[in-house]
Amino acid sequence: MTPTSRAPDTPAVELDGVRKRYGDTHAVDDVSLTVARGEFFGLLGPNGAGKTTLVEMMEGLREADSGAISVLGHRPWPRDVELLPRLGVQTQASPFFVRLTAREHLRTVAALYAADPAAVERTLSSVGLTEHAEVRVDDLSGGQRQRLAIAAALVHDPELIFLDEPTAALDPQARRALWDVLRGLKSAGRTIVYTTHHLDEAEALCDRVAIMVHGRITALDTPNQLIAAGSTVTRLVVPAARLSLEDARAIDGVQNATTEDDVVVLETLDAGPVLAAVEKLAGLQGVQTRTASLEDVYLELTGTSQS
Numbered sequence: 076m077t078p079t080s081r082a083p084d085t086p087a088v089e090l091d092g093v094r095k096r097y098g099d100t101h102a103v104d105d106v107s108l109t110v111a112r113g114e115f116f117g118l119l120g121p122n123g124a125g126k127t128t129l130v131e132m133m134e135g136l137r138e139a140d141s142g143a144i145s146v147l148g149h150r151p152w153p154r155d156v157e158l159l160p161r162l163g164v165q166t167q168a169s170p171f172f173v174r175l176t177a178r179e180h181l182r183t184v185a186a187l188y189a190a191d192p193a194a195v196e197r198t199l200s201s202v203g204l205t206e207h208a209e210v211r212v213d214d215l216s217g218g219q220r221q222r223l224a225i226a227a228a229l230v231h232d233p234e235l236i237f238l239d240e241p242t243a244a245l246d247p248q249a250r251r252a253l254w255d256v257l258r259g260l261k262s263a264g265r266t267i268v269y270t271t272h273h274l275d276e277a278e279a280l281c282d283r284v285a286i287m288v289h290g291r292i293t294a295l296d297t298p299n300q301l302i303a304a305g306s307t308v309t310r311l312v313v314p315a316a317r318l319s320l321e322d323a324r325a326i327d328g329v330q331n332a333t334t335e336d337d338v339v340v341l342e343t344l345d346a347g348p349v350l351a352a353v354e355k356l357a358g359l360q361g362v363q364t365r366t367a368s369l370e371d372v373y374l375e376l377t378g379t380s381q382s
């Protein structure tokens with residue numbers, strides 16, 4: 076394939092058989108995937124799964140050992156000066172001009188990209204930093220610096236935005252506020268590639284998610300499809316005061332039972348008969364059914380499930 080410079084119908088990202096090794100570690104091991112234009116694409120996986128390495132290859136920060144990478148119709152490596160202004164990149168270690176204020180920092184970044192100067196105030200406001208615009212970068216809190224890093228990735232209005240755990244240092248309010256910013260970017264047609272350890276976030280925001288384990292993509296679909304396909308287990312939650320762990324485990328059809336705080340959690344593939352048995356033993360008052368979440372599927376796929 077020879078990607079043309081600005082072909083609008085090329086996907087935002089296309090990877091084919093991409094590999095990267097560090098010594099004996101296969102950090103990225105034969106990954107192929109496509110991110111459509113306008114898609115909100117999540118990348119999930121345990122520490123060391125290879126997410127950062129994969130994203131850095133898309134960003135043109137690392138060279139793949141083999142395989143093909145196309146980003147907005149360009150090869151990101153060696154670094155392509157035509158492509159760079161069309162990308163917004165926030166990494167775990169985004170660089171700052173530490174002696175400048177937040178506003179000066181963002182103005183400098185905007186100037187480097189020849190971005191509209193009015194975008195500086197707009198972007199500061201969108202990440203909730205207007206109040207802190209005159210604070211030196213050195214003196215910002217961790218969460219504020221993270222918001223500034225996100226602002227620096229957005230100020231030039233890029234088409235494709237890479238965000239690596241952007242909510243890691245944010246308090247719950249700032250986190251929800253960032254969700255709104257990201258939803259706004261998506262409705263404006265931007266493409267977002269999003270690495271996160273927050274499963275709720277991936278479920279709430281992403282059109283599709285890829286789950287990466289040991290350098291490979293083990294699942295890739297919409298959150299709903301992953302949940303529907305992955306987990307057939309239903310969990311019944313019963314107050315521990317009314318049902319002992321021993322009695323729970325003795326019920327026909329219960330695969331597993333555990334105690335969590337003051338409840339007993341029963342896992343079953345056939346909820347009806349188990350619910351009937353629980354009703355006989357304990358009544359149904361206070362009994363809850365827990366449906367599967369993306370987190371359950373993730374834990375099953377990454378082999379970190381307790382059950």
Ligand SMILES: Nc1ncnc2c1ncn2[C@@H]1O[C@H](COP(=O)(O)OP(=O)(O)OP(=O)(O)O)[C@@H](O)[C@H]1O
Nearest residue numbers: 097100101102120121122123124125126127128129
């Ligand atoms: N520069 C490097 N040199 C050697 N090994 C590396 C290097 N960068 C990453 N690795 C190794 O490659 C593997 C993948 O690392 P990577 O940082 O891509 O994972 P990750 O999924 O982003 O992890 P995390 O969630 O912890 O950020 C790990 O085993 C890591 O130790």
